[in-house]
Amino acid sequence: MKNILITGSNGQLGQSIQKEYQNLLNKEQFNFFFKDSAELDITDTKSVIEDFQKNKYQYCINCAAYTAVDQAEIEKEKALAINAEAVSNLAEVCKANQTILIHISTDFVFSGIKPFPYKETAKTQPAGIYGETKLKGEQIIQQHLSRYFILRTSWLYSEFGNNFLKTMLRLGQEREELSVVFDQVGTPTYARDLAQVILKIIITNSNDFGLYHYSNEGVASWYDFAIAIFEKKNITCNVKSILSEEYPTLAKRPAFSVLDKQKVKAVFSLEIPYWQKSLKNCIDKL
Numbered sequence: 001m002k003n004i005l006i007t008g009s010n011g012q013l014g015q016s017i018q019k020e021y022q023n024l025l026n027k028e029q030f031n032f033f034f035k036d037s038a039e040l041d042i043t044d045t046k047s048v049i050e051d052f053q054k055n056k057y058q059y060c061i062n063c064a065a066y067t068a069v070d071q072a073e074i075e076k077e078k079a080l081a082i083n084a085e086a087v088s089n090l091a092e093v094c095k096a097n098q099t100i101l102i103h104i105s106t107d108f109v110f111s112g113i114k115p116f117p118y119k120e121t122a123k124t125q126p127a128g129i130y131g132e133t134k135l136k137g138e139q140i141i142q143q144h145l146s147r148y149f150i151l152r153t154s155w156l157y158s159e160f161g162n163n164f165l166k167t168m169l170r171l172g173q174e175r176e177e178l179s180v181v182f183d184q185v186g187t188p189t190y191a192r193d194l195a196q197v198i199l200k201i202i203i204t205n206s207n208d209f210g211l212y213h214y215s216n217e218g219v220a221s222w223y224d225f226a227i228a229i230f231e232k233k234n235i236t237c238n239v240k241s242i243l244s245e246e247y248p249t250l251a252k253r254p255a256f257s258v259l260d261k262q263k264v265k266a267v268f269s270l271e272i273p274y275w276q277k278s279l280k281n282c283i284d285k286l
């Protein structure tokens, strides 16, 4: 029996893992401990140490994060505490307990200046505090641990929590016209697809530790993403394409953050779904 901790289990990825876990055929082989921020605050080192000592986890899937990209520009300390300092504690506790850490990171570690898909080896250069703190978290894990998986992903959405898909569905019902930026390009990623990859790593007992890029296949701008959402839901809201400079935000976002997924596909024998296909799957589940 493998004991598996999921931190931040009430976030969209945490909830997506809970859903996918329910569909597992051999789930009696696993003992999943889904813990939200109230049950286990990852910044509370003492609680984390006690929890690990009590439950003897083989895996820790860290879905806990400070994800408010713009607010992070104002709350730098808080973002740092959750995305880097708490990750440092988690990594130390994982090491002491021989727990494998599966950690999630982001395309926001890149500047987005280079218009080619980013490999795991590409130079990192975050444009804002959120990306900076997430990058620190990655670096700390790599310094402390050898048995870790870091999965960088992008533009996560799901039927759970707050995300671009749900915002568009709400605004599309309320308004006749919306303006959406078309000069930021990346790949939307259905959190359930990422959850399946995480479970595959655990089920297959993978020893291929390291850093990986995972998103859905294909490329889109936020404008394309919005159009696809409205088409799939038959919403008649008119979408106007605008430049990022016409929609100022506190945090600068990468203009191009498409992730190169060759490594993850080869190592885990994955066929990654095209983003529009996954979007339809998610919308069907809403």
Ligand SMILES: NC(=O)c1ccc[n+]([C@@H]2O[C@H](COP(=O)([O-])OP(=O)(O)OC[C@H]3O[C@@H](n4cnc5c(N)ncnc54)[C@H](OP(=O)(O)O)[C@@H]3O)[C@@H](O)[C@H]2O)c1
Residues within 6 Å of the ligand: 007, 008, 009, 010, 011, 012, 013, 014, 036, 037, 038, 040, 041, 042, 043, 062, 063, 064, 065, 066, 067, 082, 086, 104, 105, 106, 107, 134, 152, 153, 154, 155, 156, 157, 161, 162
């Ligand atoms: N969302 C995206 O577009 C995106 C893109 C790329 C990468 N990622 C990464 O993917 C991962 C999952 O993201 P997500 O979209 O699922 O995020 P999310 O929906 O914002 O969930 C994050 C969860 O972390 C919890 N949390 C915050 N501080 C905590 C703490 N101190 N202790 C324990 N839990 C805490 C939050 O709980 P409370 O709500 O109770 O605070 C929340 O449930 C994150 O690492 C994120 O950086 C996300």
